[in-house]
Amino acid sequence: MGKYFGTDGFRGEANVNLTVEHAYKVGRFLGWFYGKNHEDGKAKIVIGKDTRRSSYMFEYSLVAGLTASGADAYLLHVTTTPSVSYVTRTEDFDCGIMISASHNPYYDNGIKLINDKGEKMREDVIGEIEKYLDGEMAELPFATREKIGCTVDYAAGRNRYMGYLMSLAIYSFKGMRIGLDAANGSAWSLAKSIFDALGAKTYVIHAEPDGLNINNGCGSTHIESLCELVKREHLDAGFAFDGDADRCLCVDENGNVINGDHILYIYGCYMKERGKLVDNKVVTTVMSNFGLYKAFDAVGIDYEKTAVGDKYVYECMSKNGYRLGGEQSGHIIFSKYATTGDGIITAIKMMEVMLAKKKTLGQLASPVVIYPQVLKNVRVTDKTEAQNDADVRAAVEAAAEKLGENGRILVRESGTEPVVRVMVEADSVETCEKYVDDVIEVIKNKGYVIG
Known part of the structure; x- marks a missing residue:
């Protein structure tokens, strides 16, 4: 990860640590960088955004930078991150930009960069952008006269993406009663339109974005209201998206949450x-629940474990040709159909299994018994030194040995904070607490804890 860009783009509070100047300079660099690949110097770059108030501000700043460097900017307007990925890879764009902070509150925002294959942009290109942001490169030339870029309304690209999603459904949804929580975000108009077109009777909540209510008590990070809707209206299932709709969590017919681990199993x-x-x-990632692995073992399915982050899941899938991967958070990648997580595809695919198997989500997910989990964060003076300390490692190994086949312990560094995360999964919360606290006590006694 770089100074500005993490595993999911450049993210921060709007006009605090992610500013219009940052967006303008990102646009300037991308317009210039990709323009070098064209004889006429004109790159084609597509932009989408979510419903945050600041998304419009960042859109205009990016467009100013792109066109000043000679690129043409194609605007999808409010749309999902996976739609930008799809349009970029299928319609001959040099790159794509999504303006979103995903599941974060409205006052945050982010800039996600997508290469021409619809994947996250290469680290070496990100590194060059960061050099430009820090003034470590010479000033870039401005386009002049007829070489100045133009802005193109490209809502048609979003419509083609919607058509693509509908084509993935191999069964009609007629007769199915489905709840949708759009998180007051990118999915607010797309998801209902798609499910209606496929024949479902839809019950939609949190689809009235005002720029300030994205993810506010709704969506995949606050799924309680969708659970209540499904129970109250006796629906067949519910699907909750996050702010940019690259994630999806489900609710079964009884109002129970079906998370990303359940989805991977189903x-x-x-x-x-x-x-x-x-x-x-x-x-999977190392944070998938122990219960998922027990369920996979029972049916003879093998698995890979990557570092936390859809970036690492996709890299593993791409390298090995795997077709299914994801995170407990609902970021699921179906590599035959998309190069990123896509919440609406996830919902469509869950519907497909229900209809093909003639079973409810609750029945399909029932073999996965989610183990209790306790995760505690410890602020430390040096996270690498603390994690590698011989006594800390001995405490972790002792806990793992005592847990045996009935649980697991995971100790890892935070990627963004001076924090070590200690997590235990076992058959009871009390057992989890005991072994987490045992390890943290050793970290404290060795003098690594701050405060």
């Missing part, structure tokens, strides 16, 4: 039954 089993699971493997 679709992994469905793929295995049809002989579609490449190398019999599903890609």
Whole structure:
């Protein structure tokens, strides 16, 4: 990760640590960088945004930078991150930009960069952008006269993406009663339109964005109101998206949450039954629940574990040709259909399994018994030194040995803070607490804890 760009773009509070000047300079660099690949110096770059008030401000700043460097900027307007990825890779764009801070509150925002294959941009290009932001490069030339770029209304690209999603549904949703929580974000108009077109009777909540209410007590990070809706209206299922709709969590017919681990199990089993699971493997992260692995073991499905972050999940999938991977948070990648997590595709695919198997989500997810989990963060003087300390490692190994096959312990560094995270999963919360506290006590006794 760089100084500005993390695993999911350049993110921060709008006009505090992510400013219009940053956006303008990102636009200037991208317009110049990709313009070098064209004889006429004109790059084609597509932009989408979520519903935050500041997204318009950053859109205009990016457009100013792009066109000043000679690029043409194509505007998808309010749309999802996966739609930008889809349009970029299918419609001959040099790169794509999504303005969103995903599941963060409205006052944050972010700039996500997507390469021409619809994937996250290469680290070496990100590194060059950061040099330009820090003034470590010479000033870039401005386009003049007829070489100045133009802005193009490209809502048609978003419509084609919606058509693509509808084409992925192999069953009609007629007769199905479905709840949708749009998080007052990017999915607020897309999800209902798609599910209605596929025949479902939809019950939509949190689809009235005002620029300030994105993710506010709603969406995949606050799924309680969707659970209540499904129970109250006796719906077949519910789907909750985050601010830019690259995640989806589900609610079963009883109002229970079906998280990303359940989704990986449900679709992994469905793929295995049809002989579609490449190398019999599903890609997870180290934070997937112990219960998922027990359920996979029971049905004979193998798995990979990556570092936390959809970036690492996709890299593993791409390198090995795997078709299914994701995170507990609902960031699920179906690599046959998309190069990023796509919440609406996830919802469509869950509907497909329900209809194909003639089972409810609750029935499909029931073999996954989620183990209690306790995660505590410890602020330390040196996270690498603390994690590698011989006594700390001995305490972790002792806990792992005592947990045996009935649990697990994971100690890892935060990627952004001076924090060590200690997590235990076991058959009871009390057991989890005991072993987490045992390790933290050793970290304290060795003098690593701040405060």
